[in-house]
Amino acid sequence: MAKKTIMLVCSAGMSTSLLVSKMQKAAEADGVDADIFATASTDADNKLAEKHPDILMLGPQVRFMLDSFKQKAANIPVEVINMQDYGMMNGEKVLKEALRAIDAK
Incomplete structure (x- = not known):
């Protein structure tokens, strides 16, 4: 399986960094x-142009x-993270959702 690049966007990039580390552990x-x-x-x-994410x-x-x-x-899927998964910082569920969307495109 090729490496997947997953980009999360939030208003300041702070709250999402905890979710990123949980998603990395799940991955x-x-x-x-x-x-x-x-x-x-x-x-x-800038990041979109620089990193060319898969989602x-x-x-x-x-x-x-x-x-x-x-x-x-x-050319890539754009999704809104489920509010409950985001609030619970459920890295595994958000990761699965990302991979599902990448595979579906």
């Missing part, structure tokens, strides 16, 4: 080769940017 436990990182919405365009996942607090990111990242 290691499942034997998934993944580069998972978080960025602030203000820097998302872009938005934190619930920036869900209003969904349409704008779908246009910018037309």
Whole structure:
């Protein structure tokens, strides 16, 4: 399986960094080769161009940017992270959701 690059976007990039580390632990436990990182919405365009992620996942607090990111990242899936999984920092569920969306495209 090729390495998956998963980009999380939130308003400041802070709350999501905890989720990133939980997702990385889940990926290691499942034997998934993944580069998972978080960025602030203000820097998302730069990161999109620089990292070419396989999926872009938005934190619930920036869900209003969904349409704008779908246009910018037309060739990859763009999803909003489930609010409950985000609140519980459920890295495993968010990772599974990301991989499902990547495989479905």
